[in-house]
Amino acid sequence: MARVLVADDASFMRQMIREIVEAEGHEVVGEASDGDEAVEEWKRLQPDVVTMDIVMPRRSGIDAVKGIMDIDSTACVVMCSALGQETLVQEALQAGARDFIVKPFKPDSVIATLNKVLEKKED
Amino acid sequence: MDLAKYRTIFIEESTEHFAEISQALLELEKDPARVESIDVVFRMAHSIKGMAASLDYDSITELAHKLEDRMQLVRGAGALDSGDEISLLFRGLAALEAMVGAVRETGEAPPADPDLVAALAARTTPLPAPKKKRAEPVSGRAGDAPAPRLEVPRPPPTVRVNTRTLDRFLSTVGEVILNTSQVRTVSQSGASPNNALAEGLDRMDRVVGELQRRALELRTTPLLRILEPLPRAARDVAEQAGVRVEVQLRGAELELDRSILDRLSDPLVHLLRNAVDHGIEPPEERISAGKPAVGRIVIEARREKDTIRLSVCDDGAGIDLEAVRRRAAEAGVVHPDLAADLTGEQIAALVFEPGLSTATSVSEISGRGVGMDAVRSTLESLGGSVEIATERGRGTTTTLVVPITAAVQRVLMLGVGAETVAIPIAKVERIEECPTERIERSGSDAFALIDGDLVPVLDLAARIAQPSAAPGRTTHLVLTEVRGERVALSAERVAGQQQIYVKPLPELLRGARALSGLTILGDGRPMFLLDPNQIA
Numbered sequence: 001m002a003r004v005l006v007a008d009d010a011s012f013m014r015q016m017i018r019e020i021v022e023a024e025g026h027e028v029v030g031e032a033s034d035g036d037e038a039v040e041e042w043k044r045l046q047p048d049v050v051t052m053d054i055v056m057p058r059r060s061g062i063d064a065v066k067g068i069m070d071i072d073s074t075a076c077v078v079m080c081s082a083l084g085q086e087t088l089v090q091e092a093l094q095a096g097a098r099d100f101i102v103k104p105f106k107p108d109s110v111i112a113t114l115n116k117v118l119e120k121k122e123d
Numbered sequence: 124m125d126l127a128k129y130r131t132i133f134i135e136e137s138t139e140h141f142a143e144i145s146q147a148l149l150e151l152e153k154d155p156a157r158v159e160s161i162d163v164v165f166r167m168a169h170s171i172k173g174m175a176a177s178l179d180y181d182s183i184t185e186l187a188h189k190l191e192d193r194m195q196l197v198r199g200a201g202a203l204d205s206g207d208e209i210s211l212l213f214r215g216l217a218a219l220e221a222m223v224g225a226v227r228e229t230g231e232a233p234p235a236d237p238d239l240v241a242a243l244a245a246r247t248t249p250l251p252a253p254k255k256k257r258a259e260p261v262s263g264r265a266g267d268a269p270a271p272r273l274e275v276p277r278p279p280p281t282v283r284v285n286t287r288t289l290d291r292f293l294s295t296v297g298e299v300i301l302n303t304s305q306v307r308t309v310s311q312s313g314a315s316p317n318n319a320l321a322e323g324l325d326r327m328d329r330v331v332g333e334l335q336r337r338a339l340e341l342r343t344t345p346l347l348r349i350l351e352p353l354p355r356a357a358r359d360v361a362e363q364a365g366v367r368v369e370v371q372l373r374g375a376e377l378e379l380d381r382s383i384l385d386r387l388s389d390p391l392v393h394l395l396r397n398a399v400d401h402g403i404e405p406p407e408e409r410i411s412a413g414k415p416a417v418g419r420i421v422i423e424a425r426r427e428k429d430t431i432r433l434s435v436c437d438d439g440a441g442i443d444l445e446a447v448r449r450r451a452a453e454a455g456v457v458h459p460d461l462a463a464d465l466t467g468e469q470i471a472a473l474v475f476e477p478g479l480s481t482a483t484s485v486s487e488i489s490g491r492g493v494g495m496d497a498v499r500s501t502l503e504s505l506g507g508s509v510e511i512a513t514e515r516g517r518g519t520t521t522t523l524v525v526p527i528t529a530a531v532q533r534v535l536m537l538g539v540g541a542e543t544v545a546i547p548i549a550k551v552e553r554i555e556e557c558p559t560e561r562i563e564r565s566g567s568d569a570f571a572l573i574d575g576d577l578v579p580v581l582d583l584a585a586r587i588a589q590p591s592a593a594p595g596r597t598t599h600l601v602l603t604e605v606r607g608e609r610v611a612l613s614a615e616r617v618a619g620q621q622q623i624y625v626k627p628l629p630e631l632l633r634g635a636r637a638l639s640g641l642t643i644l645g646d647g648r649p650m651f652l653l654d655p656n657q658i659a
Contacts, residue, residue: 010136010170010174011136012173015129055169056166082172084192104173
C-alpha cells in the first residue's frame with residue numbers, strides 16, 4: 001500500500017483519482033488544488049507518490065515538480081496530462097517526473113503506471 | 124464508477140468555471156492584453172474539457188478543447204484581436220453553458236454548433252506579439268522584469284451543504300426557541316415562582332439566541348451570487364439594443380438570507396434590462412449630449428439598519444415623465460385632472476403600476492413577462508419596497524429595499540376576536556387609539572381622519588372572518604402603508620411586541636395570500652403573520 005498525494009485544481013479529477021487508487025488499496029494522504037499547495041503538502045506529508053496535474057493556478061504542475069525535486073531529487077511524481085500536452089509532459093519528465101497518465105483516466109492504466117513507478121522506487 | 128456522482132460534480136464545477144470565464148472575458152473586453160484573464164479562460168476551458176472527456180460528453184469536450192486552443196493562441200499573441208474575437212469567446216461560453224445545462228436537464232450533451240467550432244478554430248496563426256506594447260508606466264507594469272506572481276489570499280476551507288439540510292437545521296433551531304418560551308410560560312404559571320429556574324431560562328435564552336444568530340448566518344449568502352452574472356447579461360442586452368455599456372458592481376460582498384437572495388435575481392435582471400434598453404442611449408446620441416459613448420451602470424448594495432438597499436443606477440436618458448403622465452391618464456391609472464397635479468416623484472412611481480410601460484416601443488428585449496409591477500409585488504412580498512429617482516438627460520436610479528433576514532422578525536401582536544395575529548413591526552408607522560364614533564362609514568368603506576387626511580380603515584376582524592367583539596367605545600388603529608398609500612388597520616387589542624421565528628405556512632394554507640407565515644406562541648397556539656399588502 002502506498003501513500004498518495006493528489007494534486008489537481010479540479011475536485012472532479014481529485015475525486016476520480018482518489019476512487020481509482022483507493023480501490024487498489026492505496027491511501028490518499030492529501031489533496032492539493034494548485035502547485036504551491038502541492039509543494040507544501042509534499043513537504044508536510046512526504047508521500048510515496050504524487051499525481052500532479054499540469055495546468056493549475058498560481059503555480060503550474062511543472063513548476064511544482066521542479067520545486068519538489070529541489071527538496072528531494074528521489075521524489076516520485078506522476079504527471080496527469082491531456083492529449084495535446086506532449087511538449088509539457090516532456091518538460092515535466094526532464095524536470096524529474098517519473099511517468100505520466102493521460103486524461104480521461106482509465107483506472108487500469110492509472111494503476112499500472114502507479115505500480116510501475118512505485119516498484120522502481122523500491123529498487 | 125458512480126457516474127451520477129461525477130455528473131453532479133461536473134455540473135457544479137463547470138458552473139463555477141463559467142462564472143470565472145465570464146468575469147475574465149468582461150475584463151478582457153476592457154483590457155484585451157490582461158494576462159491573468161487570458162490564463163483563467165484557458166485554464167477553465169482546459170478543466171471543463173478534462174471533466175467532459177472523462178464522462179464521454181464528446182461534444183462538450185470538443186468545444187471546450189477548441190476554446191482552450193484558441194486561448195493558447197491568444198496567449199501566444201499576447202492579446203485578443205481587436206474586433207469580434209471577444210464576441211466569439213462569449214458565444215463559445217454561452218454554448219458551453221447551454222450544453223452543460225442540457226446535461227443537467229437530460230443527462231445528455233447535445234451536439235456542438237459546427238459553425239461555432241469552426242469559428243473558434245479559425246484564428247490565423249498569431250503574429251509575433253508586439254514587444255511590450257502595453258508597458259505604460261502608469262499601470263506600474265515593469266518593462267522586461269518577470270511579471271510578479273499574483274498573490275491571491277486563499278479563502279478559508281469550505282464545505283458544500285445541501286440547502287435542504289440547512290433549512291432543516293434552521294427549523295430545528297426554531298423549534299428550540301419555541302420550546303424555550305413554552306417552558307418559560309409553564310414555569311411562570313405555577314403558584315410559587317422558582318427563581319433558579321427563571322435564571323436558568325434566562326441563560327438558556329441567551330445561548331439559544333446566539334445559536335439562532337449563528338444559524339441565520341449560515342443561511343446568508345453573498346450578493347455576488349446573483350450580481351456576478353449581471354455584467355454579462357447587460358452586455359448581451361446592449362449588443363441587441365445597439366448600445367454600449369459598462370457595468371460596475373459595488374458591495375457584492377454583503378450577505379443576505381438565501382431565500383430572499385434567490386427571489387431578488389429576476390427583479391434585478393429586469394431593472395438592468397430596463398436600464399440598458401430604455402436608459403442608455405446609442406453612442407452617437409450620447410456623444411452629441413456630451414457624454415462618454417459607453418454608458419455606465421452601477422449596481423450597488425448598501426446596508427442601512429436592518430435593510431439592504433440594492434440600486435441600479437444608469438447615466439442614460441432618464442424617464443420621460445411627461446410621457447408617463449400622458450400614458451397614465453390615457454390608461455386610466457390616474458384621473459386626467461389629477462395627473463396634471465402629480466409631482467415628478469409621484470409620476471416616476473407610476474412606472475410600477477400594472478400595464479404602464481414607459482418604452483416608446485415594446486422592444487423584444489424588455490417586453491418579456493415581468494414588468495415593473497411584478498418587481499414591486501415581489502419586493503413587497505419580501506417585506507421590502509422599490510424606489511425610483513430619475514432626471515431627464517442624467518439617468519435613472521431604481522432601488523430595491525429588502526430586509527436582511529426573513530426568518531426572524533419583530534412583530535406587533537394584535538388581538539382580533541379570539542385570535543391573536545401579528546404584523547411585521549417594520550410595516551407599522553404608529554398606533555392610535557381612536558373613539559369608534561370618529562370612524563366614518565360610507566357603505567362598506569370606513570375612513571378615519573388622521574393628521575388631517577382621510578385614511579381608509581380596514582376592520583381586521585371582518586377581514587379574517589372573526590366575529591367582532593361587542594363594538595367597544597374605542598378601537599386601535601394601526602397605521603401602515605400599502606403600495607404607497609396610508610391605511611389604518613383596526614383591531615380590538617394591541618397585545619405587545621415580540622421577536623418571533625417565522626415558520627413557513629403548512630402546504631394546506633399556502634393559498635391564503637394574506638398570511639405570510641406563522642409562529643407557535645408560548646402556550647402552544649399558532650399565531651399567523653399577516654401581510655398588510657395582501658389584506659388591503
